[in-house]
Amino acid sequence: METKEAQALLEGQAEIWQHLFGFADSMALKCAVELRIADIINSHGGPITLCQIAAGIDNSPSLDIPYLARIMRSLVRKKILTAHNPSDGGDTLYGLTPASKWLLHDAELSLVPMVLMENHPWQLAPWHYLSQCVKEGGIAFKKAHGCEMWDFASKNPEFNKIFNDAMACSAKIVMGVVLEEYKNGFDCLGSLVDVGGGTGGMIAEIVKAHPHIKGTNFDLPHVVATAPIRKGVSHVGGNMFESIPTADAIFMKWVLHDWSDEHCIKILKNCRKAISEKIGKVIIVDIVLEKDNNDLFDETRMVFDLLMMAHTSGGKERTELEWKKLLEEGGFPSYKIIKIPTMPSIIEAYPL
Structure with missing residues (x-):
């Protein structure tokens, strides 16, 4: 019995060590992105040596090869990169994996900007205030920077x-x-407003696939001020807590999870006022937390809930029951959830 308990305690210690240094994996990932390691390997069309990678790193006359080797070892260990030792005893060759292909700067689909943003000191600082928020409430980002993220x-x-x-x-x-x-889902719509649409990339893709739709990208004035001209899309600056442009339907991706229930109900009520009675609906692309769901993204969905604590003004990820309550109070008594092979689901909500 003692041996079992000792083994369990040892395993527990090992697990805490892993969690304790979880940030190191994220920092190694950021390092790989900043050095463009995946891009350098990709530009050669196949696996290359450490010296070839070093030669491809720009503006580094005094580059430290042993440092680079240790970063590479970590990335290989985490299966971000591959390492192959040739049978002739030549230098180790480093190659890409399906994971590192998401770290290419100029790829059509890339997670590079997300890696750089989430690991920036500005975004890391609020994480240090979670325990303070538990004890006394408040907003972690505001405690770290003196204002909320949107103001910042x-x-x-x-x-x-x-x-x-x-x-x-x-x-x-x-x-x-x-x-x-x-x-x-978009076929019956003549007009669509993307609420919190940033610089308009999403609504542009929808309009491109469904040219009959008149698209509006709606976000805060300072956001749409930097938005490029996009075919079939009008950019409108405003505040979703005050009013939302009218349309057949409203689209919101990863918007409501940024806000408290009270804020979300206000946004949904404004959506209700903005849509047409007959074909009106709200299309929400957001995470739906499920108990004992072990798909590829389940662990990250739970991390996103902590992310909302660190960065947003009372935001959180929600279960289906929590979504149901929110939608009803916001004026959408009926809904359906459509699961898709990515982190969020589609929630289609109707006023009738």
């Missing part, structure tokens, strides 16, 4: 760009799946 972005053009780039890259990934899995 409006005053800080560099952060605004980092944030918008990250949102655009995640939108592109998710929208590819949404357009594939929800083709018929």
Whole structure:
């Protein structure tokens, strides 16, 4: 019995060590992105040596090869990269994996902007205030920076760009799946407003796939001010807590999880006022937490809930029951959830 308990305690210690240094994996990932390691390997069309990788790193006359080797060892260990030792005793060759292909800067689908944004000191600082928020309430981001994230972005053009780039890259990934899995959902619509649409990438993709739709990208004035001209899309600045442009339907991706229930109900009530009675609906692309769901993204969905604590003004991820209550109070008594092969689901909500 003692041996079993000792083994369990040892395993518990090992597990805590792993969690304790979980940040190191994220930092190694950020390092790989900043050095463009995946891009350098990709540009050679196949596995290459450490010296070839070093030669491809720009503006590094005094590059430290042993440091680079240790970063590479960590990335290989985590299966971000592959390492192959030739039988002739030559130098180790490093190659890409399906994971590292998401770290290519110029790829059509890339997580590079998200890696850079979530690991930026501005975004890491609020995590240190979670225990303080538990004890006394409040907003972690505000405790770290003196204002909420949206205000911080409006005053800080560099952060605004980092944030918008990250949102655009995640939108592109998710929208590819949404357009594939929800083709018929847009067919009956003549007009669609993307609430919190950032610089308009999502609504542009929807309009491109469904040219009959008149698209409106709606976000805060400082956000749409940096939005490029997009075919078939009008950019409108405003505040979703005050009013939302009218349309047949409202689209919201990863918007409601940023806000408290009270805020979400206010947004939903404004959506209700904005849509037509007959074919009106709200299309929500957001996470639905499920108990004992062990798909590829389940662990990350739970992390996203903590992310909402760190970065948003009372936001959280919700279970289906929590979504149901929210929708009813916001004026949408009926809904259906459409599961798609990515992190969020599609929630289609109706006023009737």
